[in-house]
Amino acid sequence: MTNAQDVLFRTLADPTRRALFERLCREGEKTVGALTARAGVSQPAVSKHLGVLKQAGLVRDRHEGRQTHYSAQLGALAPLIDWTSQMAGFWQSRFDHLEDLLKRMDQ
Amino acid sequence: MSGTAAGMRSVVVEREIPHPPDKIWRALTQPHLIEEWLMRNDFEPIVGHRFNLRRNPKPDLNIVVDCRVLVVEPNKTLSYTWTAYDLKSVVTWTLTPTSTGTRLRMEQSGFRPDQKQAYGGASAGWRQFLANLEQVLTRID
Numbered sequence: 001m002t003n004a005q006d007v008l009f010r011t012l013a014d015p016t017r018r019a020l021f022e023r024l025c026r027e028g029e030k031t032v033g034a035l036t037a038r039a040g041v042s043q044p045a046v047s048k049h050l051g052v053l054k055q056a057g058l059v060r061d062r063h064e065g066r067q068t069h070y071s072a073q074l075g076a077l078a079p080l081i082d083w084t085s086q087m088a089g090f091w092q093s094r095f096d097h098l099e100d101l102l103k104r105m106d107q
Numbered sequence: 108m109s110g111t112a113a114g115m116r117s118v119v120v121e122r123e124i125p126h127p128p129d130k131i132w133r134a135l136t137q138p139h140l141i142e143e144w145l146m147r148n149d150f151e152p153i154v155g156h157r158f159n160l161r162r163n164p165k166p167d168l169n170i171v172v173d174c175r176v177l178v179v180e181p182n183k184t185l186s187y188t189w190t191a192y193d194l195k196s197v198v199t200w201t202l203t204p205t206s207t208g209t210r211l212r213m214e215q216s217g218f219r220p221d222q223k224q225a226y227g228g229a230s231a232g233w234r235q236f237l238a239n240l241e242q243v244l245t246r247i248d
Contacts, residue, residue, distance in 0.1 A: 083116075083217070092120060097145070098124075098144040099122075101140065101143045102124065105134070
């Protein structure tokens with residue numbers, strides 16, 4: 001697995017963090033306050049999770065007055081969505097198996 | 108990896124292999140040999156033949172790829188469709204003899220209908236993320 005995928009999986013492994021991200025995906029831009037109201041954790045905890053999501057590139061923040069608005073960045077999921085990179089890894093390993101088999105066929 | 112048309116993408120893996128084309132051809136076309144390096148299958152080298160590739164990387168996980176043979180040119184070219192999840196693609200094997208063996212090239216070109224929407228619509232993107240997460244997990248075997 002690539003490093004980019006590691007970061008995404010690690011970031012989304014936390015259920016609270018994943019729920020925040022899913023909500024931003026479904027409902028669009030939200031303030032920290034609006035997210036806290038239904039997150040089941042305190043506002044500092046929500047802010048901390050949003051910081052981790054931001055570092056992974058999964059959310060973007062926008063300041064407006066005293067409010068910070070967060071939105072999901074679906075482009076950050078590209079390392080997981082790109083089937084070509086997944087299949088390239090799959091075929092490289094199949095080629096390895098094929099070469100092993102060809103060696104055995106000699107015997 | 109290259110884009111050949113809008114929404115069309117491909118994966119190319121190419122290797123110099125120190126074995127002759129006819130031997131590699133056997134490994135690519137005989138079911139018991141295909142199973143050893145790729146997956147369980149009911150392949151037959153007949154144009155139009157439909158077959159499945161199957162594997163169970165985990166006890167509760169069953170992967171099935173739907174395929175149909177498109178091209179059979181012994182020791183030269185083998186091509187079949189490869190449909191799994193929401194990915195419709197074509198896999199083409201090309202064997203070129205070299206002084207030391209064979210240059211073996213695999214190209215998988217495909218088109219995923221919802222690929223464009225993945226970045227446009229949040230729900231489509233999320234659904235696709237989960238489908239792909241599943242695919243990534245199946246690779247860890």
